[in-house]
Amino acid sequence: MAANMSACLLALHRCCQYPALALVARRQWSSSPAPPPLHRRLLLFLTQQYSDIEMLISWSSRRTRKQLHKKNVYYGYTESFYGRDVASAYFVLRMKGTFRYVGQSEWYGADQRNKLGLFEDWEFLNYKERQLEEVDLSDTEINYTGLSNIEVQRSLKTLKVSHCPEVDDWFLEKLHIFEDTLEELDISHCPRITIGGLAALRNLKGLKRLNVSSLAKISNPGLVIILLEEMLPQCDITATGYKLDLDPVMDNEEEEEEEEMEKEKNLFQRWR
Amino acid sequence: MTHMSSHRDNVKDVHSTFFGAKISRLRSRQKKILPYLYEYLSCLQIQTQVLIFEIRILPSVIFVIVECNNQFVCSLIMLCLQYSRASTVLSAGGIRQQFSLPENIHLSLASADFMRNINEHLGVLNEDPVDLQFNHSGYLFLASEGVAHIMEENYKTQRCVDAGAKVRLLSASQLKHKFPWINTDGVVLASYGLENEGWLDPWMLLNAFRRKALSMGVIQCHGEVTDFKYSIQVLRNADGEEVTLKSVKSVKVQMPNSLEYQPVECAIVVNAAGAFSGKLTEMLEVGVGYGINEIPLPVEPRKRFVFVVHCPDGPGLDSPFLIDYSGVYFRREGLGGNYICGASPEESKEPDVGDLEVDHQFFEENVWPSLASRVPAFEKLKVCSSWAGFYDYNTFDQNGIIGLHPNIRNMYLATGFSGHGLQHSPAVGRAVAELILNGKYQTLDLSAFSFRRIMKQEPVMERNIV
Numbered sequence: 001m002a003a004n005m006s007a008c009l010l011a012l013h014r015c016c017q018y019p020a021l022a023l024v025a026r027r028q029w030s031s032s033p034a035p036p037p038l039h040r041r042l043l044l045f046l047t048q049q050y051s052d053i054e055m056l057i058s059w060s061s062r063r064t065r066k067q068l069h070k071k072n073v074y075y076g077y078t079e080s081f082y083g084r085d086v087a088s089a090y091f092v093l094r095m096k097g098t099f100r101y102v103g104q105s106e107w108y109g110a111d112q113r114n115k116l117g118l119f120e121d122w123e124f125l126n127y128k129e130r131q132l133e134e135v136d137l138s139d140t141e142i143n144y145t146g147l148s149n150i151e152v153q154r155s156l157k158t159l160k161v162s163h164c165p166e167v168d169d170w171f172l173e174k175l176h177i178f179e180d181t182l183e184e185l186d187i188s189h190c191p192r193i194t195i196g197g198l199a200a201l202r203n204l205k206g207l208k209r210l211n212v213s214s215l216a217k218i219s220n221p222g223l224v225i226i227l228l229e230e231m232l233p234q235c236d237i238t239a240t241g242y243k244l245d246l247d248p249v250m251d252n253e254e255e256e257e258e259e260e261m262e263k264e265k266n267l268f269q270r271w272r
Numbered sequence: 273m274t275h276m277s278s279h280r281d282n283v284k285d286v287h288s289t290f291f292g293a294k295i296s297r298l299r300s301r302q303k304k305i306l307p308y309l310y311e312y313l314s315c316l317q318i319q320t321q322v323l324i325f326e327i328r329i330l331p332s333v334i335f336v337i338v339e340c341n342n343q344f345v346c347s348l349i350m351l352c353l354q355y356s357r358a359s360t361v362l363s364a365g366g367i368r369q370q371f372s373l374p375e376n377i378h379l380s381l382a383s384a385d386f387m388r389n390i391n392e393h394l395g396v397l398n399e400d401p402v403d404l405q406f407n408h409s410g411y412l413f414l415a416s417e418g419v420a421h422i423m424e425e426n427y428k429t430q431r432c433v434d435a436g437a438k439v440r441l442l443s444a445s446q447l448k449h450k451f452p453w454i455n456t457d458g459v460v461l462a463s464y465g466l467e468n469e470g471w472l473d474p475w476m477l478l479n480a481f482r483r484k485a486l487s488m489g490v491i492q493c494h495g496e497v498t499d500f501k502y503s504i505q506v507l508r509n510a511d512g513e514e515v516t517l518k519s520v521k522s523v524k525v526q527m528p529n530s531l532e533y534q535p536v537e538c539a540i541v542v543n544a545a546g547a548f549s550g551k552l553t554e555m556l557e558v559g560v561g562y563g564i565n566e567i568p569l570p571v572e573p574r575k576r577f578v579f580v581v582h583c584p585d586g587p588g589l590d591s592p593f594l595i596d597y598s599g600v601y602f603r604r605e606g607l608g609g610n611y612i613c614g615a616s617p618e619e620s621k622e623p624d625v626g627d628l629e630v631d632h633q634f635f636e637e638n639v640w641p642s643l644a645s646r647v648p649a650f651e652k653l654k655v656c657s658s659w660a661g662f663y664d665y666n667t668f669d670q671n672g673i674i675g676l677h678p679n680i681r682n683m684y685l686a687t688g689f690s691g692h693g694l695q696h697s698p699a700v701g702r703a704v705a706e707l708i709l710n711g712k713y714q715t716l717d718l719s720a721f722s723f724r725r726i727m728k729q730e731p732v733m734e735r736n737i738v
Contacts, residue, residue: 054397057397058397061397065392144388169406169408170388170408172408173408173466173467173468174467176438176466176467194403194405195407195607196405196406196407196408196409196470197408198589199407199408199409199470199589199590200408200409202409202589202590203466220607223607224607227588227589227607228589230588230589231588231589231590
């Protein structure tokens with residue numbers, strides 16, 4: 001509330017800063033022979049109310065942040081009833097991820113959902129003290145605070161967080177808690193990871209497979225991959241989706257096809 | 273600039289428009305102001321509620337005040353500084369939790385928390401998100417036999433602190449296994465930070481703070497403080513001794529490259545002038561002999577050198593910010609085999625602080641031998657560039673001084689961090705904001721860093737192994 005108040009005051013201030021703009025707009029209006037069309041009037045109206053729009057946008061972004069925070073909150077309530085392992089499992093399922101228990105072979109959470117997206121099988125509530133071995137949280141909104149829910153799973157072997165928009169360098173840094181057991185890590189297509197976060201993977205000495213494909217913020221991927229390979233010598237690093245200058249033979253086929261299609265498109269356009 | 277021009281339009285008085293235009297062209301040496309939240313309405317002289325000078329990253333106070341207190345709309349003139357001489361941008365930019373004082377550990381943890389959510393705090397609509405280029409590579413402290421016990425005690429303190437600092441102790445053999453490029457001769461114990469430690473780009477942080485402050489309505493000005501106007505009161509304390517109390521009434525700000533000056537009235541002054549805060553309080557003639565029972569601020573500039581070296585076979589991506597027990601440190605810079613290194617000179621051989629010239633002999637004599645013995649790969653290296661910056665060195669106990677000055681009624685201090693200013697800046701800013709707005713600390717209790725310890729002559733020393 002308080003913050004909203006100050007924001008309103010600021011908005012008011014900014015409103016007062018645009019009298020010139022309003023004057024100009026009105027002058028144009030009055031000098032033209034007929035009132036401008038609806039869309040232009042709407043745009044003029046919007047330019048005068050710019051600060052209100054700014055307010056609305058900041059409110060909506062604040063709301064999104066609150067929702068994200070709510071999703072990733074620590075499941076203390078569940079933990080008080082069922083223990084930490086069940087709380088972790090519940091968290092993974094709530095985030096629409098899947099997991100596999102230690103010693104079992106089937107993945108939990110994949111098809112236990114009905115048409116509404118709610119899962120029906122609440123069996124996992126009975127499995128207290130059962131640790132998770134593999135967790136797949138791809139395409140979810142997990143972030144640094146959400147990781148505290150899975151922190152307790154000390155026999156975690158596989159973690160997949162590809163295509164997660166909120167996974168960033170701080171998340172990678174926190175993964176050191178799994179340094180003894182983690183063997184496979186998939187962080188491909190996460191737009192927020194940078195080289196500073198990849199340096200944090202140095203603690204995961206037991207890592208055997210690492211997937212760092214298509215990370216948007218890596219500026220020189222070839223060098224980064226080489227440095228990663230030096231840092232983690234026993235690890236198998238997969239890094240596709242980058243335009244490396246010295247292409248190995250394997251990646252060429254797809255790229256050649258794309259180039260040919262582009263050339264054809266260009267020719268077509270020129271003919272037209 | 274838009275703020276300035278609109279202000280010029282609104283104010284009708286001829287004098288103030290003239291001054292308004294002048295203010296916008298100030299260029300200062302070390303001034304930075306924490307903005308406050310009033311939109312000041314009309315002014316003949318510029319009236320601010322809180323005037324803060326500093327060079328460091330204290331706009332953190334600004335946004336905290338803005339965020340938590342809407343009634344407090346103060347006008348704030350952000351006296352901008354010439355950032356090329358600011359200690360912030362010349363620092364190595366590291367942040368660590370490996371301290372011995374719990375307050376310092378808390379400050380670093382809170383600052384790391386701030387940086388983790390930096391876009392939430394300092395994000396501005398329609399602008400790029402803040403990218404600190406934070407490298408999460410951790411700090412590595414090496415201890416010889418004589419100081420290993422200090423390291424162990426520090427480790428216990430760090431783990432026990434609320435929310436715990438994630439640090440690990442390594443023996444010499446574990447160290448060799450983890451970092452094979454280190455020569456572990458003489459090393460008995462090592463302390464390695466796992467989380468919330470690393471280094472960042474201080475210029476990005478400074479700019480993020482500044483951008484947020486400007487977006488909140490702070491007016492940016494440049495100037496140099498040359499004088500204060502203050503009133504003096506002489507009171508008697510409980511022992512019957514006389515004590516002078518000064519209150520700052522206005523600050524004389526000099527325009528750059530000109531003789532004109534602008535007096536700025538203010539209610540509260542925050543001294544965060546870093547290496548030159550001692551000089552500022554001297555302008556108020558505190559402790560220079562005119563006043564009675566006055567204690568001067570024991571902060572003075574100390575010059576430190578930073579050298580950028582290139583070594584093609586040096587440690588790779590996993591190299592941490594290594595600090596040896598001999599005082600030499602280095603860290604990786606970028607991906608091209610460049611490293612930043614330096615050392616603390618001995619007390620007796622402190623370099624002259626008149627300018628920012630680098631003494632290259634220092635590298636040859638003090639830095640390279642220890643560095644090469646610790647990391648054999650560094651025997652073959654080439655110095656690419658170097659620069660010098662000032663520490664705001666607290667000659668009393670090398671820890672920050674936060675809080676009111678006892679002899680100056682309305683001056684808050686936030687200085688004297690002796691090299692740790694950058695990593696503590698967000699949390700210290702918040703603390704100062706709480707002091708000013710609420711009169712007491714609310715999130716972190718930093719009363720251990722108040723000026724009182726200097727009056728009582730009880731130093732709060734940091735028990736580092738270095």
